[in-house]
Amino acid sequence: MAASAPRVATPPTSSPTPQPDYTRNRLPTLFEVLSRRTLPPVDLFSFYIYMRDQQRSVDYLDFWLDVAQHMSLCRHYVRELRRSVLIGTPDAERSSRHSSGILEALGDMTHPVAGPSMYQTEKERDQDAQMSAFLREDRGELVSSSGRRTPNLGTPRGANADSISPPHTVARQDIRASAEKILYTFLLPGAEREITLPGSITQDVTTAIEELGRDDPEVFDVAKDYVFQAMERDAFPGFLRMKAFGNLIPPTMVLRLIVGLVAMFGGFWAAFVLIFLNEDRMTRLWLILPFTVGVYCLASYQYCLDPVLALVGLSEYTPFNFLRVREPYVRKLLIRRAFVVLAVTVLVDAALCVLFILVPGKRL
Structure with a gap:
């Protein structure tokens, strides 16, 4: 989906362009967004895309x-x-x-x-x-x-x-x-x-x-x-939740949910097959792959946040199109949440892998 910029023209004045507040240690207000005093992903362009694609208003x-x-x-x-x-x-x-x-x-x-x-x-x-x-x-x-x-x-x-x-x-x-x-x-x-x-x-x-x-x-x-x-x-509270506390949009979140569920189903199916075939633990180490993909995608869906994208400073505005996070306070929020999501992913993934790799096998 191609993104379109706000259609408002630049006012025919010689007045100075509003400058973003780089020292703001809080989330911006709607007025600050509308007066172009914020940076991506909580800028006017992103709010316009949100109102167009998510709010339909x-x-x-x-x-x-x-x-x-x-x-x-x-x-x-x-x-x-x-x-x-x-x-x-x-x-x-x-x-x-x-x-x-x-x-x-x-x-x-x-x-x-x-x-x-x-x-x-x-x-x-x-x-x-x-x-x-x-x-x-x-x-x-x-x-x-x-x-x-x-x-x-x-x-x-x-x-x-x-x-x-x-x-x-x-x-x-x-x-x-x-x-x-x-x-x-x-x-x-x-x-x-x-x-x-x-x-x-x-x-x-x-x-x-x-x-x-x-x-x-x-x-x-x-x-x-x-x-x-x-x-x-x-509209604005939902916009802040999506852009200041997350970096994904609903269509790709649903895609991650589907991929996560499929990967988890594949991981459980493979785990039980390997256990009941009494395969050795080295072979069962391959279960790390589907479980990691599944847990990562489901955690991203749950938190509306891709931690890897957050750590490299990217935020999604249309499916598979990204802009760089430039608002300092939002960037700090996303990095903190990214570490939380990664911690949850590692803990759940490790628990599943340990459970299905170390459990004794029994050939039926």
């Missing part, structure tokens, strides 16, 4: 990521206007004096897109609230004072030698299109990838966008937080 994650992308789009648009106000370009005429004051007070807005109660400071919360208020006041402004339509997202402006605008810019209609895309893709009844939300939430978002003409990020706040909490409650 990747639409909820895509909704959250698309709303986060919408927030980034809005921030980029407001940052451009703020830059125009601060340097006094003609684009500043698009804003009233009151709006210009809001823009100047907003700051750079480089903090990550937040989940419920995830702002680090009140300043971050206030910045996003002021940005939404500005966008509500600014809605409908799609044409600049010079009569030119602002280019769409990603339209190069470097061809204009006299322009001092950024090389890529966001138009007001791009924000509107982004909000409508989220509504029509995830929220309306019968939508292409409809997610299940309380009817009141869906109705409020639909009314705000279609009837009130809103497209500011606050439109999606309640829906985004509901989805975040649902993922945190229903």
